[in-house]
Amino acid sequence: MKPGFLQRLDLVARGSTPFVLTALLIVMSAIPTRIPEFAHIAPMLPLMAVYHWSIYRPDLLPAWAVFIAGLMQDALVGTPFGVNALVFLAVHMVVLNQQVFFTGKSFAVVWIGFAMVSAAAFILTWALVSGFFGQSTGLMNMFFQYLVTLGTFPVLTWLLMIWQQRMLSQE
Amino acid sequence: MTDRTRVIHSGFAQPGRGVGSRLMYIILVTASFGLLLLGKADPVFMERVRSQISDFATPILDTLSRPISSTEKVISEINLLSDIRTENEKLRVENDLLLQWQSTARKLEVENKQLKGLLNFAPDAEPGFITARVIADTGGAFVRSIIAGAGLRDGASKGQAVVTSEGLVGRVQGVGTRSVRILLITDLNSRIPVIVESSRTRAIMAGDNSDRPKLIHLPPGAVVSPGDRVVTSGHGGAFPPGIQVGRITAVNEKGIMVQPFVQRERIEFVRIVDYGLKGILDAPQKINKAINKAAGAGAKK
Numbered sequence: 348m349k350p351g352f353l354q355r356l357d358l359v360a361r362g363s364t365p366f367v368l369t370a371l372l373i374v375m376s377a378i379p380t381r382i383p384e385f386a387h388i389a390p391m392l393p394l395m396a397v398y399h400w401s402i403y404r405p406d407l408l409p410a411w412a413v414f415i416a417g418l419m420q421d422a423l424v425g426t427p428f429g430v431n432a433l434v435f436l437a438v439h440m441v442v443l444n445q446q447v448f449f450t451g452k453s454f455a456v457v458w459i460g461f462a463m464v465s466a467a468a469f470i471l472t473w474a475l476v477s478g479f480f481g482q483s484t485g486l487m488n489m490f491f492q493y494l495v496t497l498g499t500f501p502v503l504t505w506l507l508m509i510w511q512q513r514m515l516s517q518e
Numbered sequence: 519m520t521d522r523t524r525v526i527h528s529g530f531a532q533p534g535r536g537v538g539s540r541l542m543y544i545i546l547v548t549a550s551f552g553l554l555l556l557g558k559a560d561p562v563f564m565e566r567v568r569s570q571i572s573d574f575a576t577p578i579l580d581t582l583s584r585p586i587s588s589t590e591k592v593i594s595e596i597n598l599l600s601d602i603r604t605e606n607e608k609l610r611v612e613n614d615l616l617l618q619w620q621s622t623a624r625k626l627e628v629e630n631k632q633l634k635g636l637l638n639f640a641p642d643a644e645p646g647f648i649t650a651r652v653i654a655d656t657g658g659a660f661v662r663s664i665i666a667g668a669g670l671r672d673g674a675s676k677g678q679a680v681v682t683s684e685g686l687v688g689r690v691q692g693v694g695t696r697s698v699r700i701l702l703i704t705d706l707n708s709r710i711p712v713i714v715e716s717s718r719t720r721a722i723m724a725g726d727n728s729d730r731p732k733l734i735h736l737p738p739g740a741v742v743s744p745g746d747r748v749v750t751s752g753h754g755g756a757f758p759p760g761i762q763v764g765r766i767t768a769v770n771e772k773g774i775m776v777q778p779f780v781q782r783e784r785i786e787f788v789r790i791v792d793y794g795l796k797g798i799l800d801a802p803q804k805i806n807k808a809i810n811k812a813a814g815a816g817a818k819k
Contacts, residue, residue, distance in 0.1 A: 374575055377665070378582050379655035381590050383783045386655050387662075410539065414546045418553075422571035423654065425661040425691075425699060428564050429553035436546055476660045479554065484706055485727040488659035 361514050365407040368510065369396040369416045372503075377423050388491040390499040393420055394468055397435045398461055399507045401442035402449045404515065413439045426472070427479045434468050434475070441467075454501070461500050469493050569694035572654075572665055576697045579653040580667050645758065646792040648672050650698070652785050662705035662727060663688075666788050669696040677756055679791045685762040685779035686710070686750060687788055698790065703763065703778055704731055712763055713751035714742050720751055723763065723776055730767065733774040742766055748776050758793040 372392040380386070393416060400408035417432030424431070441464055442449065449460060469489055477483045557564040598605070650668035668674050670693050680687040680700045688708065691701040701708055708725035712733070719740040721733040733742070746766045752759030764778040 374578055375582070377575075377579060377654035377656045378586060379652055379664070379783075379786075380586065381655075381783045381786070383781070386782060387659055389658065391658070410542050410546055414549070417550070419571065422568050423575060423665075424656045424658050425568075425663040425701075426658075427554055427557045428567070429550040429557065432553070433547065433550040436543065436550065440543060472660060475554070479558065480706055482706060484660045488727065492659045 362407050364510070364514060365396075365400040365404055366412045366416070368507070369393055369400065369408065369412075370419060372396050373416065373419050373423060387488045388495050390496040390503075391465070391468075391492065392499070392503060393431075394435070394438065394465060394496065395461070395500055395503045396507065397438050398442060398464060399504055401439045402446075402457065403511060405439075405443055405446075407515070408439075410436060410439060426476055430472060430475045430479070434472050437471060438464055438468055454504075457504070458500060462497055465496055466493060565692040565699075569669075569692045569697065569699065572692075572697045572699060573669070573694035576653065576665075576667060576694070579665065580651075583651075583653045646673070648674055648790040648792070649787055650674075650790060651787055653697070655782070655785075659727070662702040662708075662725070662782075663691065664700050664702065664782075664785065664788075666698050666700060666790070667696065668790060669694045669698055671695055673792065674698045674790050675792075679750070679757045679761060679793070680788050681761055681791055682780055682785060682788055684781075684784075685764065686757075687780050687785060689756070690790060700788065702782065703780075704729060704782075710757065710763065711751045711753040712748045713759075714740075714766070715747040715749050717741060717746070720753065721748075721774075723748065730775040730777060731764075732772075733766070733776060736774070742769060742774055744768055758791065761791075 372395075376389060376392050380389070397408070397413055397416065401413075413435045414432050417430075417435035418428065420426070420431040420435070421428045442460075445460070449457060469492070473484060473486070473489055553564075648668050650666035650672070652664050653667045654665035656663060656665065664687075666680075674690060674693050676690050676693055678690045680689060686703060688700045688702040688705070689710075690698050692699040702725070703710055703723065704725045704727065706725055706727045708723075708731070710723045711720070712723045713720055714733075717740070719736060719742060721740075722735045723731050724734050725731045733748070736742070744766050748763045748766060750757045750759055750761040750763060762779055764776040766774060767777045768775040
């Protein structure tokens with residue numbers, strides 16, 4: 348019985364890494380970099396993680412985990428509670444509905460997909476936060492943050508891909 | 519993508535298609551909207567929840583933010599070494615100047631004391647400080663706030679002014695046991711009563727998520743010009759008067775822009791200032807308490 352139990356434990360541990368990595372990215376995004384102007388345009392790393400796992404391993408990052416990740420993001424960033432939860436859920440939902448479109452496609456397609464999905468996600472965030480505060484939160488910084496996020500996407504996806512192949516392919 | 523990924527794909531069932539998962543989405547989306555409404559209806563409660571979560575992440579953030587600041591220190595150390603000679607020359611000149619100022623200040627201090635004595639002037643209360651390290655600079659285009667590693671246990675409380683040696687940083691928005699969220703003066707929701715130092719013109723400095731907050735609600739006929747210094751006025755009782763805030767950079771049809779003295783990326787340590795002012799921020803809670811007390815007394819009867 349013992350090895351079986353350990354094996355199962357190992358599987359659970361590996362299986363929880365998509366959520367743990369997403370949570371880690373949320374915390375990491377909050378670390379002060381002290382680079383001038385960077386804080387306002389820092390890439391939305393958690394959004395990429397949600398997108399990535401929704402495409403490749405949605406079984407390991409279910410809707411409730413996405414919701415919790417969104418709440419964590421809201422708590423740390425300071426956006427009204429529910430905003431990022433909604434945005435992350437929307438991304439998760441859209442990607443899952445387009446599963447057929449993404450499956451087995453080249454990286455370029457996945458990247459273009461991200462460009463569209465994240466643009467919608469940013470606009471949704473802007474609309475929700477601006478609506479909540481009753482005034483626009485400003486578009487310029489958001490646009491630059493979007494560009495930086497888009498540019499960072501290949502690097503993070505590459506890292507997540509390595510993790511996925513090393514840690515999650517043996518199931 | 520490689521063939522390997524494709525293998526991973528084919529292995530699992532398609533989630534998100536069943537009735538159960540659709541119901542899950544509906545529940546979670548409703549919950550999100552519910553939280554948004556709750557945040558609008560009871561911001562104090564939601565701020566407390568936020569502080570609890572920040573508290574939870576504080577030890578991790580505290581550890582992770584240390585290597586960054588030490589790396590940054592090494593780099594700035596190297597930069598300093600390379601221009602130590604010019605720096606030295608500059609400091610010598612500055613020192614001469616400051617010594618002159620010092621003698622002037624001493625003279626004025628004595629004079630001031632004597633005059634205050636003549637007037638029976640009641641002095642301002644001496645402020646208390648809490649010094650804390652910035653452990654999170656929660657970036658993004660939507661909100662401008664930072665988290666510092668001091669909280670209720672250190673004596674921080676909501677509404678206190680946060681400063682560095684350069685000037686005003688912002689105010690305490692939420693307090694946890696070991697972390698505080700500081701709303702920067704550039705944030706969309708920041709409103710600080712200020713005064714233009716030279717002309718004593720009162721105004722409100724309103725953040726708009728840009729690097730240049732604007733002065734609004736100036737009295738009619740007020741004259742301000744670029745270069746004027748802006749300091750806190752102390753009106754409304756939230757902030758002590760006289761904390762330097764910034765300098766007016768432009769007066770045009772877009773508004774009166776202020777460049778804050780404090781630059782966000784250079785904030786490493788902050789001082790949370792306790793001037794013993796309770797301010798307007800406490801008022802609703804006090805009223806609530808009073809109401810509860812009255813209700814309690816009524817129930818007893």
